[in-house]
Amino acid sequence: MTRAARWWIESRVAETSAMRPILIIGIGNTLRRDDGAGWFFAEACAAALAAAGRPVHLELHHQLIPELAIEAAELQPGAILFVDASVAVDEVIATPLEETAPDAPAGHSLTPSTLLTLMRRLYAVDAAAWLVQTPARDFGHGEGLSAVAQRGVHAAPALALRLFEYW
Amino acid sequence: MTKTIMIDPVTRIEGHAKITLHLDDDGQVEEARFHVTEFRGFEKFCEGRSFWEMPGITARVCGICPVSHLMASSKAGDAILGVNIPPTAAKLRRLMNWAQLVQSHALSFFHLSGPDLLLGMDSDPARRNVMGLIDKYPDVARNGIRLRRFGQKVIEMLGGRSVHPAWTVPGGVRTPLSDEDRSKIRRMLPEALDITGLALDLLKDAFDDFRDEEAMYGNFPSLYMGLVTPEGGLEHYDGLLRVVDSDGNVLEPGLAPARYREILGEAVEPWSYLKFPYYKPAAVRDANGAGRSQDHYQAGMYRVGPLARLNVCDFAGTPRADAELREFRRLAPRGRPVANSFHYHYARLIEILYALERIAETVDDPAITDKRIRAHAEVNNMVGVGVSEAPRGTLFHEYHVNGDGILQKVNLIIATGQNNLAMNRTVKQIAQYHINGGKVTEGVLNRIEHGIRLYDPCLSCSTHAVGQMPLVVEVYDARGALVDRVARG
Numbered sequence: 001m002t003r004a005a006r007w008w009i010e011s012r013v014a015e016t017s018a019m020r021p022i023l024i025i026g027i028g029n030t031l032r033r034d035d036g037a038g039w040f041f042a043e044a045c046a047a048a049l050a051a052a053g054r055p056v057h058l059e060l061h062h063q064l065i066p067e068l069a070i071e072a073a074e075l076q077p078g079a080i081l082f083v084d085a086s087v088a089v090d091e092v093i094a095t096p097l098e099e100t101a102p103d104a105p106a107g108h109s110l111t112p113s114t115l116l117t118l119m120r121r122l123y124a125v126d127a128a129a130w131l132v133q134t135p136a137r138d139f140g141h142g143e144g145l146s147a148v149a150q151r152g153v154h155a156a157p158a159l160a161l162r163l164f165e166y167w
Numbered sequence: 168m169t170k171t172i173m174i175d176p177v178t179r180i181e182g183h184a185k186i187t188l189h190l191d192d193d194g195q196v197e198e199a200r201f202h203v204t205e206f207r208g209f210e211k212f213c214e215g216r217s218f219w220e221m222p223g224i225t226a227r228v229c230g231i232c233p234v235s236h237l238m239a240s241s242k243a244g245d246a247i248l249g250v251n252i253p254p255t256a257a258k259l260r261r262l263m264n265w266a267q268l269v270q271s272h273a274l275s276f277f278h279l280s281g282p283d284l285l286l287g288m289d290s291d292p293a294r295r296n297v298m299g300l301i302d303k304y305p306d307v308a309r310n311g312i313r314l315r316r317f318g319q320k321v322i323e324m325l326g327g328r329s330v331h332p333a334w335t336v337p338g339g340v341r342t343p344l345s346d347e348d349r350s351k352i353r354r355m356l357p358e359a360l361d362i363t364g365l366a367l368d369l370l371k372d373a374f375d376d377f378r379d380e381e382a383m384y385g386n387f388p389s390l391y392m393g394l395v396t397p398e399g400g401l402e403h404y405d406g407l408l409r410v411v412d413s414d415g416n417v418l419e420p421g422l423a424p425a426r427y428r429e430i431l432g433e434a435v436e437p438w439s440y441l442k443f444p445y446y447k448p449a450a451v452r453d454a455n456g457a458g459r460s461q462d463h464y465q466a467g468m469y470r471v472g473p474l475a476r477l478n479v480c481d482f483a484g485t486p487r488a489d490a491e492l493r494e495f496r497r498l499a500p501r502g503r504p505v506a507n508s509f510h511y512h513y514a515r516l517i518e519i520l521y522a523l524e525r526i527a528e529t530v531d532d533p534a535i536t537d538k539r540i541r542a543h544a545e546v547n548n549m550v551g552v553g554v555s556e557a558p559r560g561t562l563f564h565e566y567h568v569n570g571d572g573i574l575q576k577v578n579l580i581i582a583t584g585q586n587n588l589a590m591n592r593t594v595k596q597i598a599q600y601h602i603n604g605g606k607v608t609e610g611v612l613n614r615i616e617h618g619i620r621l622y623d624p625c626l627s628c629s630t631h632a633v634g635q636m637p638l639v640v641e642v643y644d645a646r647g648a649l650v651d652r653v654a655r656g
């Protein structure tokens with residue numbers, strides 16, 4: 001393949017991918033303080049990407065629900081970002097997400113990897129996916145974020161632009 | 168030497184629980200208990216709040232059935248205001264209530280119990296879950312999601328979002344239904360009805376594979392309770408309380424729900440956070456009338472939810488649901504209730520069908536888009552009781568307020584709690600049937616769990632009482648000898 005042909009193919013792929021929206025799913029409860037950090041982080045990511053001219057679709061939910069698989073099937077995103085607050089991290093971490101293990105327990109609520117599995121296996125959603133965990137400490141009743149959670153949310157725009165800089 | 172087997176946690180249910188089985192020296196099941204291990208405290212921390220806030224607060228008891236709490240709470244608020252809400256508001260509330268019935272029952276049947284019914288109770292536990300269902304029966308998994316989506320979409324159209332919609336309020340509802348959304352609901356209905364028909368066929372085809380389960384999964388005499396219309400029809404939002412016994416005798420033909428305390432009591436056990444509601448007139452008493460301890464309230468065991476609702480009503484009131492109801496009734500001797508809890512699955516699907524037919528009627532009602540949807544008043548009564556049928560059974564909210572509408576006392580009786588006695592008895596029955604000589608396979612443990620799943624319990628809702636965490640931990644050595652016991656509470 002000539003260099004010119006390769007460039008043409010790569011630019012077509014980039015162009016096609018660039019037309020497919022980025023699906024951002026924020027998970028959490030804004031009435032449980034830092035548990036809502038996922039929402040704020042997701043909103044900040046969506047705003048930053050939209051300002052940079054990327055097509056974005058934002059979903060905010062208390063918990064992941066199976067119907068999001070249908071939403072993804074209708075949207076056909078090029079990439080999916082799950083955003084959740086986590087007490088287990090000290091700084092924002094973005095991890096590539098894979099499908100769930102076959103023996104994972106399932107109940108009323110889903111994990112990001114389980115939902116991704118539904119999207120891919122039931123609806124052939126072909127999208128790269130990441131789980132973004134933003135730090136959280138205070139899960140008491142009430143609104144507002146702790147200093148730790150706020151620092152995480154402030155990092156959202158930079159992370160979003162970095163993740164999709166070459167996408 | 169006795170032995171204790173513990174299933175912890177119980178999977179594919181909402182909430183946290185464990186089951187303990189106590190075996191005697193011969194390895195036979197002597198006792199079985201369903202322990203609910205989570206604690207919420209809503210009844211207590213709502214004191215001091217305004218009754219206006221209660222729909223929003225109590226909806227957050229649960230993320231699966233918040234609509235049920237919205238309904239019961241708003242109706243309690245209606246009673247405090249002393250208002251009859253506008254007819255369109257009542258129709259809209261019913262619309263949301265039916266939509267919730269559809270989504271909740273769909274999740275229960277397809278994703279929570281579906282793996283057992285379609286993959287088999289004894290199938291590889293690593294695959295006996297929704298992932299296994301996706302691999303083997305992807306169309307079934309898709310149908311479950313689409314049916315649930317129908318219900319969630321209707322709730323979202325009415326209330327602005329599908330989880331914790333801030334829409335029903337004391338006096339009515341906040342926003343009317345638009346013509347555009349009404350048309351959308353109409354367009355979504357045919358697919359939802361088709362999926363329900365397929366699910367009914369799927370379940371009936373599976374009956375032959377579950378004759379044992381049908382015979383002894385929660386197959387025991389009990390009372391049944393649910394709301395009915397004044398004419399005796401199936402009811403989920405309003406109506407009267409009816410109680411029927413295991414022979415089909417009507418013990419209570421139609422009690423105004425606000426008088427529920429005349430017939431219902433609540434007992435407490437030290438080994439579970441879930442209270443034990445019981446039918447007071449049937450409870451056993453001493454000769455001196457004082458009432459004894461353990462056996463006193465268990466005679467008043469009753470079941471609620473889909474099976475009970477179909478057992479207490481005389482008819483459904485929609486054509487396809489009534490046809491299925493006639494077929495359902497043939498599962499029991501003529502004139503008697505269907506006693507096997509295994510048929511909660513069938514009852515759930517009939518209720519989905521009924522709800523969809525009612526939704527179809529309601530969106531064709533010219534008044535459904537009327538803008539008069541709220542009555543306004545101040546506090547006129549110091550006590551308000553709101554009762555509605557949640558997917559899992561009858562739900563009671565009782566509020567006592569002062570003249571400013573500030574809550575002094577709250578009592579919630581949750582559907583799942585009312586099935587507590589029946590769940591315990593079901594666990595024991597299944598365990599006694601399957602466990603002989605102390606041999607327990609993984610499939611047997613799953614069957615016992617399935618006995619709980621029949622009731623589709625919502626444990627986050629039902630453990631709202633205040634109390635010290637009751638916990639007993641018993642440690643047995645390899646020979647089954649008790650070596651340590653720690654008790655708290």
